[in-house]
Amino acid sequence: MTGPSDRADSTGSDRRREVADAARRAFALLPARADELSAVDDRTGLPARRLHADPESVERDLVTLVLTIVELLRQLMERQALHRVDQGDLTEEQEERLGLTLMLLHDRMTELCDHYGLTLDDLNLDLGPLGTLLPP
Numbered sequence: 001m002t003g004p005s006d007r008a009d010s011t012g013s014d015r016r017r018e019v020a021d022a023a024r025r026a027f028a029l030l031p032a033r034a035d036e037l038s039a040v041d042d043r044t045g046l047p048a049r050r051l052h053a054d055p056e057s058v059e060r061d062l063v064t065l066v067l068t069i070v071e072l073l074r075q076l077m078e079r080q081a082l083h084r085v086d087q088g089d090l091t092e093e094q095e096e097r098l099g100l101t102l103m104l105l106h107d108r109m110t111e112l113c114d115h116y117g118l119t120l121d122d123l124n125l126d127l128g129p130l131g132t133l134l135p136p
Contacts, residue, residue: 063116068123068133071109075134078102 125133
């Protein structure tokens with residue numbers, strides 16, 4: 001008989017497998033450029049598909065990715081805060097503190113973008129047919 005923890009482990013394992021399969025499918029769609037085709041996949045005999053990380057841009061790309069995730073979370077927190085204010089769940093003091101915190105976080109994001117030569121628009125990833133990651 002399986003208990004709740006067994007089901008949770010199974011569900012978590014299923015979710016991890018699902019995410020891994022999705023990542024594998026996504027990376028399979030990224031063919032290597034002609035100058036990157038030095039390796040051949042032993043299983044298929046076809047040129048290997050891989051990501052090419054330019055050492056000169058990898059730091060900037062990583063910073064862009066991290067700041068994009070932070071900006072997405074900041075915007076989600078802001079929306080949740082506005083929802084809670086609209087619902088009347090917060091005291092005036094909590095509203096003031098929350099507003100100040102969100103303004104400071106926005107200012108810090110702007111400073112970090114300036115430090116790395118980015119704009120907040122640079123953090124808005126284009127998801128193709130889905131549109132952009134961050135709302136306008």
